[in-house]
Amino acid sequence: MIDTKLTPGSANNAATKTASQIAEQVVGEMTWISETQGYCRCPGHAQHTNQSGRRDCVVYLDRVPTVHCLHASCASTVERKNRELREAIRAGHVSGAPEPSARELKRLMDARQRCERIRTRASKSQPVVLKHWTWRYDEIVASSPTTIPEARIDQTRLLLGAFKPSDVVWIGDRSDSGQPDCSVCFKPVEEWLRHDEFNSQLICPVAFKPGCHSRSNDNVVARRFLVVESDTLSKDEVGAVFRWLREVVGAELVAVIDTAGKSLHAWFVWPGEDQLDDMKLVLPALGCDPKLFTASQPVRLAGGLRDGKVQNLVFFNQGGVR
Numbered sequence: 001m002i003d004t005k006l007t008p009g010s011a012n013n014a015a016t017k018t019a020s021q022i023a024e025q026v027v028g029e030m031t032w033i034s035e036t037q038g039y040c041r042c043p044g045h046a047q048h049t050n051q052s053g054r055r056d057c058v059v060y061l062d063r064v065p066t067v068h069c070l071h072a073s074c075a076s077t078v079e080r081k082n083r084e085l086r087e088a089i090r091a092g093h094v095s096g097a098p099e100p101s102a103r104e105l106k107r108l109m110d111a112r113q114r115c116e117r118i119r120t121r122a123s124k125s126q127p128v129v130l131k132h133w134t135w136r137y138d139e140i141v142a143s144s145p146t147t148i149p150e151a152r153i154d155q156t157r158l159l160l161g162a163f164k165p166s167d168v169v170w171i172g173d174r175s176d177s178g179q180p181d182c183s184v185c186f187k188p189v190e191e192w193l194r195h196d197e198f199n200s201q202l203i204c205p206v207a208f209k210p211g212c213h214s215r216s217n218d219n220v221v222a223r224r225f226l227v228v229e230s231d232t233l234s235k236d237e238v239g240a241v242f243r244w245l246r247e248v249v250g251a252e253l254v255a256v257i258d259t260a261g262k263s264l265h266a267w268f269v270w271p272g273e274d275q276l277d278d279m280k281l282v283l284p285a286l287g288c289d290p291k292l293f294t295a296s297q298p299v300r301l302a303g304g305l306r307d308g309k310v311q312n313l314v315f316f317n318q319g320g321v322r
């Protein structure tokens, strides 16, 4: 589950509400995935004729604020909310941006329609993906191209080896960020590899600026991996999405980590920005969350301990970042 809530655009001036604050007043609490996009509970969820998912309803705030839901049965309620949202933002939001030209507006709406088509298609395909691309937990473990070492430290080292040796990587616990003494959690991979033990649970799948002490987006110099998980699919189900990403989308799977909780984390080589946009739409519709919304989002470290249980590396494909 994405547990870091990204709240964009906090108001500098208490009297002026941002579009995102106004949107939350109109549609309720949102999970933001960018400055202008987030998920909310569908205002017409009571009318849904099939099961509602946590990522069914998107709010777009760029230019023409719009609520979009994957269900059709809620259309009239959603349309009413759209009018309310636009009216509230027009009335309360002081935006310096000029009105978009007709051409710009068309381009924007075309792009948005494309997004919604992708989301709808992905959501409809979920049963097919789960059925046809089955990759059960025991099959994932059995198909690891690299033999997984038993010792925790060797599992951590294997995962670190997927980064570039010079990458400055953060390893720590959730609160190890923001204070000058947190700089000990940021080290080049080649230095981490000389450690005899790791007592931390978490790692970020990115490379940071040398000498920094905070896991902020500003300190990220390169995204290295896209980490995908699901908090709705079981360990036997989620492999189907991992396999589908690998075989159909062409994403390069590097590692799978058993979080010692309910979920598995799949580490993919960071896709290009183009592909990333589609993944942001497709993954939630398939029941998965890409853990990428903030760079400061740490994930489970392979070989780390969680309440006395090992966060086991269960699949590793040598190669990593080239």
Ligand SMILES: [Zn+2]
Binding pocket: 042, 043, 044, 045, 048, 056, 057, 069, 070, 071, 074, 078
């Ligand atoms: Zn709906």
